[in-house]
Amino acid sequence: MNAAVVTVGDELLAGRTANTNATWLCERLVERGVDIERVTTIPDRVSDIARVVNEYRAAYDAVVVTGGLGPTHDDVTMDGVAAALGRSLTAHDAARTWLEENGYSHAELADGTAELPAGARALHNDVGVAPGAVLENVYVLPGVPEEMKAMFETVASEFNGEPTHRLVVVADEPESALLDRIAKLRQQFDVSVGSYPGDGVRISIEGTDERTVAEAAAWLRERVESA
Missing domain, CATH: 3.40.980.10 (MoaB/Mog-like domain)
Structure with a gap:
């Protein structure tokens, strides 16, 4: 919907x-x-x-x-x-x-x-x-x-639809330096990704399958620098 x-x-x-x-x-x-x-x-x-x-x-x-x-x-x-x-x-x-x-x-x-x-x-x-x-x-x-x-x-x-699951990974790196890893994340997992600079870069991972979102977030956490 x-x-x-x-x-x-x-x-x-x-x-x-x-x-x-x-x-x-x-x-x-x-x-x-x-x-x-x-x-x-x-x-x-x-x-x-x-x-x-x-x-x-x-x-x-x-x-x-x-x-x-x-x-x-x-x-x-x-x-x-x-x-x-x-x-x-x-x-x-x-x-x-x-x-x-x-x-x-x-x-x-x-x-x-x-x-x-x-x-x-x-x-x-x-x-x-x-x-x-x-x-x-x-x-x-x-x-x-x-x-x-x-x-x-x-x-x-x-009002009803398919619930969306969301996890956020915070990276202590410039947003431009993360582009290649975000691209690989999108290729490997059926999720949508948004990046939001500020106090670090907040990378939002969303999808309709909770397990896929969790796996995608875990994959990214292993590949970014965190504060």
């Missing part, structure tokens, strides 16, 4: 808010064996949301969108997602009923709070108010981190 993560918000693009949602979602999805192919941040603009969601829903098994839910003027994510799938926004009976059953009267709710794209499955917000939604392979979650995390857990079981 592969997926794209889309975070929506002008404040993210301006650097006023750290994009912790993207990091958290990627970690949780990878834990479940999902390959993350794209992480994209876009503004609170209906046309951009519609374009990106429409492109990604055709290219990936799942698209997870977070941010821009609610009744205020810049909460336009549902509009964009609806446009991407050719749906209209309508009052969602299940979302409205859930809100009323949880203490929110119709008079208290701002206009549009319970509106979702036609045919969507409502995702109830146990931490906040604005509901999320699932439409085909598109999952729409709130931007408030606590709300997003709680809502994701209600659909986490719908």
Whole structure:
């Protein structure tokens, strides 16, 4: 299973808010064996949301969108997602009923709070108010981190893939000096390899077979200088 993560918000693009949602979602999805192919941040603009969601829903098994839910003027994510799938926004009976059953009267709710794209499955917000939604392979979650995390857990079981195993070998050598050994490692073992300079060079070895990853890491440790 592969997926794209889309975070929506002008404040993210301006650097006023750290994009912790993207990091958290990627970690949780990878834990479940999902390959993350794209992480994209876009503004609170209906046309951009519609374009990106429409492109990604055709290219990936799942698209997870977070941010821009609610009744205020810049909460336009549902509009964009609806446009991407050719749906209209309508009052969602299940979302409205859930809100009323949880203490929110119709008079208290701002206009549009319970509106979702036609045919969507409502995702109830146990931490906040604005509901999320699932439409085909598109999952729409709130931007408030606590709300997003709680809502994701209600659909986490719908994201599954082959788990990836990962080990890291730290080499006390210049990265350029390791190129030949990394090339041999990739030739001999069915793993993916990444190298990250810093305090030493961190060489990440990943694969779907735990034993192969362990053997590859052991092979490399014997051939590099360590601190």
